[in-house]
Amino acid sequence: MSNIILARNLSLTYDNEEKIISDATFSVRKGEFVFITGPSGSGKSTLLKSFYGNLKPVEGKLIMGGLDMLTITKPKLQELRTHLGIVFQDYRLINEWTVERNVVLPLWIAGYSKEVQATQAKRLLHHVKLSGKEHKYPLELSGGEQQRVGVARALAKNPFLILADEPTGNLDEYSSNVIWDLLENACQQLDTTVVVVTHRIPTIFNIPYKHLQIDSKGKVHEVH
Amino acid sequence: MRFIKQHISIIFPLVAILLGLEFFIVFDRATKNYEESLRDGYAMLVVAKDEMSIDDFKAWDSHVYRVAEIEKESIVSRVDTTLNKDKVTTIHERMPNFYSIKLDSYLDDEGLEGVKQNFLKSDKVARVETFDTVHRSNYGLFSFIKFSFQTFIIFMSMLGFFLIIKQMEVWNYLHADRMKVMNIFGASLFLRSKVLINLAFIDAIISAMLASAIFYIIQNSWVRGSNIAILKDNIDKLFSAYDIFSLIMASIAIAMVAVFLVVINVKEE
Incomplete structure (x- = not known):
């Protein structure tokens, strides 16, 4: 299995101040499900941001899908991002767009036809159990439903990697379980690599996973 | 809404x-x-001892655009029509040369005075009349409107x-x-x-x-x-x-x- 993410002595910092992630070495292979945990402020979300190029490494190496994130050009980064699915704790949906338009955002960016977008939207919304809500606006949905739209959007273009930042952080237990099921399915059925930043690994989780833990000093440890 | x-x-x-x-x-x-139209309607009067060409005037001041010599006959005939031919010839010989000078742009008072002084530097120029009172009133109104609008x-x-x-x-x-x-x-x-x-x-x-x-x-x-x-x-x-x-x-x-x-x-x- 090839490496989707490869970090070697990776250090991350904002504005060249104190290192948030320090000397991290780990890898994520294709099709793996990875949990990144750690105390608040340990740098979990910062590490995830570096995976989609929001933050550049200050030291070491970070290779994402074969691309060096330190030297990556803007067009290449844009191209890389079109192959990623990203899920946020605060959903980050476009509130003035309908659910359907939100879901097909990655397809619209990639230039797919309206027919393909419509077909894919129908399939995805059925998959996340939101059929019939195509024409609603995000603010008309519950938090759990909005996050399901977020997951559907992340799955829209069959990404090779899904990055999720506290995807169940704002949700009740039922909605959280729905989200975990969707991410499990993506990993198991589509062989998509999934990296999830979370405070707590769910108690009922049905597939094998890798666990990376960040300590308070920003060191990354592979638990299993 | x-x-x-x-x-x-x-x-x-x-x-x-x-x-x-x-x-x-x-x-x-x-x-x-x-x-x-203001520029075209305006002309300076220069009285010169010798005959001058447009190049002479242009050499003294670059604002000179056109020079027209005012015929001595027309000046004399306006003064007195009863003079005999000999007297007219004598007057012609003793009279200085009159030139109407048109400028390339509509200058303000300072500009006109500059042109006048440039002409007067020459020994050949006896007098320059800029008609600056009429010019000033036209120019003042025009400048005020222009400034207000701008x-x-x-x-x-x-x-x-x-x-x-x-x-x-x-x-x-x-x-x-x-x-x-x-x-x-x-x-x-x-x-x-x-x-x-x-x-x-x-x-x-x-x-x-x-x-x-x-x-x-x-x-x-x-x-x-x-x-x-x-x-x-x-x-x-x-x-x-x-x-x-x-x-x-x-x-x-x-x-x-x-x-x-x-x-x-x-x-x-």
């Missing part, structure tokens, strides 16, 4: 700027014509620009979140700003049309019915089809620069 407000808030400042721009163009055109135009354009800057802040507030999300999913700069570009483009066209309509009405109703000579004499030059094209281009350019500044200022979190 929100839709109308969203459009009005960019159309209004754009129309203000376009009106300012078009007023400037029109006023510049009209005053240039008026200035030319101040008004500058004020109007500044107001428009401030309103556009305000609107850019509103755009940033309304569109930044969407652009950030699109950026995370790999959208190009063009795709990220497409919604804003469409909005700004439509509003730019509407604004240009409104400004053109206002000028068309000014030209065809107000100016035709008015008694302002400077405008009436140049009515066909006030507003033309080419101006509509200029206004559309200017409007689109301003709107697109505003959009571009908004888009590039949206930073990733």
